[in-house]
Amino acid sequence: MPAIVPTTTTKADAPAASAGSSQRRSRTAYLLLLPGLGWLGVFFVIPIATLFFTSLQAPVEGRSGVYQAAFQISNYAQALGDYWPQFVRSFIYAGIATILALIIAYPLAYFIAFKAGRWRAIMLVLVVAPFFASFLLRTYAWRTILSDEGAITTALNALHLLPEDRILNTSIAVVLGLTYNFLPFMILPLYASLEKIDPRLIEASGDLYARPFTGFRKVVFPLSLPGVVAGTLLTFIPAAGDFINARLLGAPGDSMVGTAIQVNFLQFRDYPIASALSFILMAFILVVVFTYIRRAGTEDLV
C-alpha cells in the first residue's frame, strides 16, 4: 500500500497542472461539433418531426390535398392495410438483391484485397466509377440492356429460360437493378475488412492442416464478418426504400414501398398516408437491423 501512495500523487499532479489547457481543448471540441449538430437539427430532426406530425394529420372536409393537425393514428392502419403487399415485396426484393450482391461482391472484394497486387487501386476506382454517372441514368441504361429485343433477353428466350418471355417489366429486372445499383455499397466495406486480414493467417491455417476452403470458413470469413454485416446493411436499407428501380424496370404490379410513398406524396397528395408509410418502413428497417446485428453478434460494428 505505502508504495502505491506516492505514485498516485505524482500521477494526480500532472493532470492538475494541465487542467486549464485541457478544459480549453474540450471546449474547442464542442465548438467543432456545432456545425454537425446544426446540420443534424436542420436536416434530420426537424424534417423527421414534421413528417411525424404530418403522418397524424386529418383531411380538411371538402378540400382535397389540404390537411390539418390531428392525432389520427388510423392513418397507420390504413397505410399498412392498403400497402402491405408493397412492404412484403420491398423486403423480398431487397433481401434477394442483398444476397445476390453479397455473392457477387465477396469474391471480387477478396480478389482485390489479396490477389490484385498493383492493380488494386485501379480496381477500386472501377468499383466506384459508376457513381460518376447519375443513378437515374444508369437505371435507364438497364432498360436498354434488358429490353425485349436486347441480346440478353433474346438469348435466354432462345433457351426458353424466361417464365414470362421477358425480363424488362418483371420482378427479375427490379431485383437485378437493385443488385447492380447497390453493389458498390457491398464491395467497399467487404474490401475494407478483408484488406485488414494478415495474409499470414491464411498461410498459418494451411500450415495447421486446413484445406483452402476450410481455412476460408474458419479464419477469413469470421474475420470479415464486420464487413459482411456493414455491407449487407448498406445494401439492404437503401434497397428496401428504393423507388426508382421498381418504377423504371418493373411492371406496375412490382411496385415497392418507395413507389407507394412517392405516388402518395406527389400524385395523390395524400401526405398523411405517405408520411405514415415512411414511418412504418423506418420502423421495420430498424427492427430488421437490430435483430440482424444481434444475431451476427459483431461487437466491432456499433
Next chain:
Amino acid sequence: MSMSSGSASLGFEVKDLELINLTKRFADFVAVDDLTLTIPAGSFFALLGPSGCGKTTTLRMVAGLEDPTEGQILLGGDDLTRLKAYQRPVNTVFQSYALFPHLDVFENVAFGLRRRGIKDVSAAVTAMLELVELGNLARRKPGQLSGGQQQRVAVARALINHPGVLLLDEPLGALDLKLRRQMQLELKRIQTEVGTSFVHVTHDQEEAMTMADTVAVMNQGRIEQMGAPVDIYDLPRTRFVATFLGQSNEVSGRVTGTSGGDLLIEGAGSRFTLPVTRSAVDTGDILVGVRPEKLSISAQGSDIGDDVNYVTGKVTDASFTGVSTQYLVMTSWGGEWMVFEQNRSLGGTLRPGDEVTVHWRPEHTFGLAVDGSAAESA
C-alpha cells in the same frame, strides 16, 4: 497414466529432414541456390544469415508455403516436395506469430487437431498449454496477451500436432532483449523436452549460437559454412562467416612456404605461421585472421616470446568494461584491429597513443581466401 510433465504424453516421432539440390528462383534473382543438407532427427538447427540470404525462403519451401523451382524435400525418407502445406507433417511458428485473433488461446492451439478431425482435444491442449506454462490463460484472446505469451501460444499451436520438424521463422524478433534471452532458454528447454527437430531461422548470431546444436551460415542463397557453433566460430572458412559470426581481425599476406604442418606467410612487414588444417588456401594470397579475445596486447619492446604471430600498432581507443578492456589498435599498415583483454593483472592498462605489440598463438589463427568466394570446405 498421469505424468507431471507433458513430454511422455506428447509422443513425438523424430525424423531426418533432407534438402536435396533445393533451388528457388524468382523472376530475376536466385533466392536459394542448389542447397543440399541433412538435418538429423532431434537436432536444434539454426539457419543464420543476413536478410535476403534465402533462409526464410528455404523455411517456407519446407513448410510448403513456397514451391521450389528445383530440388527435393524429404522428411524421414518421404518426399514432401509436391505436397500442399496442409498435407505436410510440418508446422511453423510464424514471424510475429500469426495467431488467429478471433479465436481464444485454447482454440488457437486446438486448430490443427480439429482440422485433422480429432474430436476430443481438451486433454492434449491442456497438456500443451502446461508445457508452455500458459494453463491459466486458455480463454484469453491473442490480443489480450503480451508478446512473450503470444510467442508461447504460437509454439504450442504448432507443437501440439507432433510435427516431424518444427520450423521457427525469426520467432524472437518481436520481443525485447530481456524477454528474448528468456525465450531462448525456454525454447531450448521445450526442444529438449519434446525431442523433435527444430529448424530456426534468424539473423541474430548470438541467438543462433545460444540455442542451436548446428548452425548453418547462409549467404546469397548458399550455405557458407555449417557446424557446431563453437567450431564455426573457432574456425571460420570464409571471410563472410568470420565477420558475420562474431568479430574478426584480418591482415592480408602471401604464402611463402610450409614448415612441418604450418604455412609460412609474409605480409604487412611481418611473418605469420598457421596450421595448414586451419587455412582455406595453401598458396598465393591469403587473409590471416584471428578473433579479438585470442589476442594479447603489450607495450612495444616487451618480451612476447618466440613462436607467436604478432602485429604492431598504436592504441587509438581503450574502453574498460569491468571484466575486460576493449582496445582499438591502428596497425602499422593502417588496418583497425580490436582486442579484448581480460583484466587479470592489476593496473598497467594501456592508453590511447601507446605503441603496442599485439600477439597470438599460431593455432588460434585462421586462413581465408582473399576474395571471400573460394573455400569449398564446410
